Amino acid sequence: MKLLSANALSADSAKVLQLANDADPLTVSLQGVERIELSFPKFTDGRAYSQAFMLRRRCGFQGDLRATGDVLIDQLAQMQRSGFSSAVLRADQNLAHGEKLLHHFPAFYQGDAVTAAPLFARTV
Numbered sequence: 753m754k755l756l757s758a759n760a761l762s763a764d765s766a767k768v769l770q771l772a773n774d775a776d777p778l779t780v781s782l783q784g785v786e787r788i789e790l791s792f793p794k795f796t797d798g799r800a801y802s803q804a805f806m807l808r809r810r811c812g813f814q815g816d817l818r819a820t821g822d823v824l825i826d827q828l829a830q831m832q833r834s835g836f837s838s839a840v841l842r843a844d845q846n847l848a849h850g851e852k853l854l855h856h857f858p859a860f861y862q863g864d865a866v867t868a869a870p871l872f873a874r875t876v
Contacts, residue, residue, distance in 0.1 A: 753828065753831070753832045753836060753837060753838060753839065753854055754837065754838040754839075755828070755838070755839055755841060755847055755850050755851060755854075756838060756839065756840045756841065757840075757841060757843075757847050758840055758841060758842060758843040759843060766786040766787045766816070767784050767785050767786045767787070768785070768786070768787045768788070768789060769782070769785045769787070769788045769789070770788075770789045770791070771788055771789070771790055771791075771803060772791070773790065773791050773792075773793065773797065773799040773800050773803065774799065775803075777803050777806045777807050777810075777811060778806065778810065778811065782807075782811060782813055785813075785815060786815045786816065787815055787816040787817075787818055788807060788813065788815065788816070788817050788818070789818045789820050790803050790804055790817065790818070790819060790820070790836075791820050791821045792819060792820070792821035792822050792823055792827075793821055793822060794821075794822050795822045795823070795824050795826075795827065797822075800819065801830065801831070801834045802834075804817050804819075804831070804834040804835040804836050804865065805834050805835055805865045807835060808834075808835035808865040808866070809835070809865055809868075816837050816838055817835055817836045817837050817838070818836070818837070818838045818839065818840065819831050819836050819838070819839040819840065820839075820840045821840075821842075822842055823839050823840060823841050823842055823845070824841075824842060824845060825841065825845050825846065825849055825850035825853055826853075828850055828853055828854050829853065829854065829856070829857065832854065832866070833860065833864035833865065833866065834864070834865050835864075835865035835866060859871055
């Protein structure tokens, strides 16, 4: 997962879709979209996790899913497992500590949005 600092954002030419956290991802056209930004208005609002999972597993979206808003480093592992590929950290969050936390657990027993098979069913 790519982590970005809120202070270091730059404009890019990607075709971006900003999806409100009350929107149904199954009803949105993803034609030509390279990145979808899902918002966390508060760190306690988890609707974007469900949206990310649906976009990856049910819609088959292969582009960048970016978490924006009130994003804390404590949420990064769950975001990654839900299908997010990048996150813009809140301004007071430590980027280096976030990177370290992402590698804290080498594997998870359960499947997730990125790797559907549980650990026991994966081939080595």
